Amino acid sequence: MAFTFFKIALSALVIAFASWLSGKRPELAGFIVALPLVTLLVLPFSYAEYQNAETSVNFAKSIMVAVPLTLVFFVPFLLAGKILPLLPPAYGFWVLYGSGFALLAGAYCLHQLVLKYMQ
Numbered sequence: 672m673a674f675t676f677f678k679i680a681l682s683a684l685v686i687a688f689a690s691w692l693s694g695k696r697p698e699l700a701g702f703i704v705a706l707p708l709v710t711l712l713v714l715p716f717s718y719a720e721y722q723n724a725e726t727s728v729n730f731a732k733s734i735m736v737a738v739p740l741t742l743v744f745f746v747p748f749l750l751a752g753k754i755l756p757l758l759p760p761a762y763g764f765w766v767l768y769g770s771g772f773a774l775l776a777g778a779y780c781l782h783q784l785v786l787k788y789m790q
Contacts, residue, residue: 674719674720678712678716681712682712685708685712689703689704689708707734707738710731710734713730714727714730714731714734717730732786732789733782733786736782736785736786736789737778737782740778740779740781740782741775741778743771743774743775743777743778744771744772744774744775744778745771746770746771746774747766747767747768747770747771747774748767748771751763751767754766754767754770755767
């Protein structure tokens with residue numbers, strides 16, 4: 672149980688630090704957030720907890736396939752100049768955000784397909 676609280680505390684500290692830094696040095700905070708922070712935290716946590724190198728390797732492979740696929744979340748934001756003028760101002764952000772999640776659902780299906788063929 673102590674290990675669980677350690678994982679929660681460390682993860683929260685990393686997120687809080689990046690959030691704080693975004694107000695002071697947004698370009699550095701953006702770079703830090705773009706790092707695979709969750710992966711950098713979770714891989715050693717997972718290995719420490721289960722002591723199974725093969726599972727950790729499969730976990731890392733899944734992450735490697737998923738990272739580029741998850742970037743589809745940002746596509747609506749890249750197209751915001753074309754999408755936002757068509758929407759009421761109060762809903763614009765939420766439509767973009769929801770569209771990003773819808774694209775993630777498709778990316779997950781593709782992720783599962785790719786992993787199936789990798790084995």
